[in-house]
Amino acid sequence: MPDREQMMKRQQVLADFGEFSLCSEDLDEVLTEACRLVGEALGTRRAKILEIQQDGQCLLVRAGVGWDPDIVGQLRLPMSERSSETFAIKEGKPVITQDIRQEERFEVPKFMKKAGVMALANVPIFVPGRKAYGLLQVDATEPREFGNEDVEFLRTYTTILGPVIDRLRKVGTLRSSEERFRLVVENARDYAIFTTDPEDRITDWYPGAEFVFGWKAREVIGQPAAITFTPEDREAGEDSEETANAAREGSAPNVRWHLRKDGTRVFIEGMTTALHHPDGSLRGFLKIGQDVTKRRAADRALRESEERFRAFVTASSDVVYRMSSDWSEMQELEGRGFLYNTPEPNRAWMDHYIHPDDQPVVQAAINQAIRTKTMFELEHRVRRADGSLGWTDSRAVPLLDEQGEITAWFGAASDVTDRKLVEEALRESEARFRAIADVVPECLWRSDPEGRVTWFNERWFAYTGQSPEEAQEHGWLDTLHPDDRERCMTRFRAAMSEGKTYSGEYRIRAADGQYRWFLARAEPLRDGAGRTIQIFGAATDIHDLRELQEQQSVIVAELQHRTRNLITVVRAIAQQTLAASSSLQVFRSQFNDRLSALSRVQGLLSRADQEPITIRALIQTELDALGADHRERIVLEGPAVTLRKGSVQTLALAVHELATNAQKYGALSTEPGQLTVRWRVHVPEGEGRRLALDWYEQGIRLPEEEPARRGYGRELIERALPYVLQARTRYELGETELRCSIDLPLTARTKKASP
Amino acid sequence: MISATNPLAGCRVLLVEDEYFIADDLRRQFEESGAEVLGPVPRVEEALELIAATPQIDAAVLDVNLQDEMVYPVADALRARGVPFIFSTGYEKTTIPERYAGVKHCEKPLEAAQVAKALFA
Secondary structure (H helix, E strand, O other): OHHHHHHHHHHHHHHHHHHHHHHHHOOHHHHHHHHHHHHHHHHHOOOEEEEEEEEHEEEEEEEEEEEOOOOOOOEEEEEOOOHHHHHHHHHHHOOOEHHHOOOOOOOOOOHHHHHHOEEEEEEEEEEEEEEEEEEEEEEEOOOOOOHHHHHHHHHHOOOOOOOOHHHHHHHHHHHHHHHHHHHHOOOOOEEEEEEEOOOOEEEEOOOHHHHOOOOHHHHHHHOHHHHOOHHHHHHOOHHHHHHHHHHHHOOEEEEEEEEEEOOEEEEEEEEEEEEEEOOOOEEEEEEEEOOHHHHHHHHHHHHHHHHHHHHHHHHHHEEEEEEEOOOOOOEEOEOOOOOOOOOHHHHHHHHHHOOOHHHHHHHHHHHHHHHHHHEEEEEEEOOOOOOEEEEEEEEEEEEEOOOOOOEEEEEEEEEEEEHHHHHHHHHHHHHHHHHHHHHHHOEEEEEOOOOOOOEOOOOHHHHHHHHHHOEEOOOHHEEEEHHHHHHHHHHHHHHHHHHOEEEEEEEEOOOOOOEEEOOOEEEEEEEOOOOOOEEEEEEEEEEHHHHHHHHHHHHHHHHHHHHHHHHHHHHHHHHHHHHHHHOHHHHHHHHHHHHHEEEEEEHHHHOOOOOOOHHHHHHHHHOOOOOOOHHHEEEEEEEOEEOOHHHHHHHHHHHHHHHHHHOOOHHHOOOOOHHHHHEEEEEEOOOEEEEEEEEEEEEOOOOOOOOOOHHHHHHHHHHHHHHHHHHEEEEEOOOOEEEEEEEOOOOOOOOOOOO | OOOOOEEEEEOEEEEEOOOOOHHHHHHHHHHHHOEEEEEEOOOOOHHHHHHOOOOOOOEEEEOEOOOOOOOOHHHHHHHHHHEEEEEEEEEOHHOOOOOHHOOOOOEEEOOOOHHHEEEOO
């Protein structure tokens, strides 16, 4: 049971709070004091007030004592079904938890458990009208019963708290709206705001009024508002008529010229509003007005310039027209021979004048002009008076009323058909030129006479890998071979200064860094006065051509060499044959025979690139040339071996002599005779690959003395082959057989041999 | 061909020619003219060896294009010893390097007399 002293103390707490709340207009201050007092009265030192927020979604810890600052004013609890706080508010009565360890009805918020709260009392707070504000929560860090007296005390306390909270909240709202009003009024510079009493004497004069009219507050307070009226308006009684209207109607428009302190005039668009006391009696007037002097001046200037524009375009354009504000109707169009006339308003003007394909574009431009209230401007196709399609450059300005709304459009259109056709033709020819320029294999360019390039075709960029920025001006010079640059530029400038065609060959670096030869030609383009205004140039890749030419000159030289050598060889054969011939007849037959052999070798050599010459082919050619068929008496045996071209001629002449001799005197001249030719490839130590050939004839009949013919063959084999081919040879003629062996290198030279 | 005024008489002439019959023909012509023939040799290597081994050489006839090589190393060696020489060639003049611009050359087929004229004129 609480003792009397405690009762007294609690009475005192309630009284103290009541007194405190009357002195304070700050809600947070009052709530905090309320918490402090209740915590002290119940001896818990902890209490807090939770405020319902967000339409009943959560509870904010609005004030509290004994709680950390990061909880007070910060923490929000959701209003869940399972919380004692929500339950207390819903039921409208106190809810006590004596020991949270035994609490089964509700969930205790985590932050409270963490703070060591063991027992708590929730008492709802209502503001007048039985509207829930939130609750008072008293927290104890030890289990506590919260007896009847405690609960009654808390209920009494919250009953006092409700109206206090209500009053302070209303004060807060009022104060903030007053604050807002003051801020608006004091900061409005474009609006002159002041108030007057029922006799229209100035009572309040805000900064905007000072700014617009020029008087300071102390200069005008108490003065009649008529001082802001012009003398003529005062004379006409406009000032008093305005206030009389406002008093009668509630408000009256105030749109007129007013007077400023310095005597100049200001145009005000505004309103005078009557102010009344709560009892309905007239308290005075609130006058709010905007300075629109500048806007009016601008409007007038615009109207004047519109007038001038109209006069000008009417005189200078092919067509003038007038459209309704939304362009749905053409009010008038004066076609002046370019377009049909539209003398009466016409709503089908679009179909009348504009090709269906172009209508969307025209409509879009119209919409844009209407939306922005700016000039309509478009070049578009139009049906001409003669029925054909032409081009027009059409412009229209909006005509605005006092309120700035469009009333109509005034337009003018010029016939630009010719210009458009020329432009189109130009564009087309330019496009054609570009297409051709980009398709040719040459690099093309345009430059000035100093070689500053203004344009290259795509081929240049593709070939050099330069970007247009890199190539422009003299940037292209970078791709020229350093050895060619000066020569190229010097000759180019010289040609251009003389107005001649430039032609030169130089190397240009490709994107891969390799240089290729180009033949460049540049032609100056002159104006009527003969001045060079532009250079057109083309560079053709002649690299392959040059290489072919070089190859050709090598081939020609080689051919020269071969031909002259061949003649010398023919001469030597002739001399040799002549020396050994007993008669001209013998000479003729042997010489012709040898020339044929030589010519067969040339045949083989000319095809050698496509058809490498093998030793078998060489021997077979000579044997075939004998004419007679000896196939069954000849054996050719050996691998496919390709001969060096340099070896072929001398070797072939030697084989020819062997074959001819075989037919005339040797194995092929007798019935049982047999010719066996065998060859193989071998690699002696320290040497390259060699061909070892063995020519073996059996069944020959040896003549009394060696014929001269055989002498020439022997010389070829025993001396020419070693001299020319570094061959090792042997020639053995027996009673019934002939054995000739020739061993020669297959690869390029190895070791010397004596002639 | 042999005469008292024959400038080739007694001359030691080096012949470099890769074609056997041409070499043999030249040899015969020079010998008939009273010259002593060194070689003939068909290759640069052998020519250089011969030059190195021969103290006195009075003149030389060099075939420019040997089978797999050009005769220029031989020309350089002779020039170093101050031996006059001519090129025998089937080539156009322009294909011979600049440094031999002053060297006379005879086009094939050669005649010893023509060579003598070119060498000693």
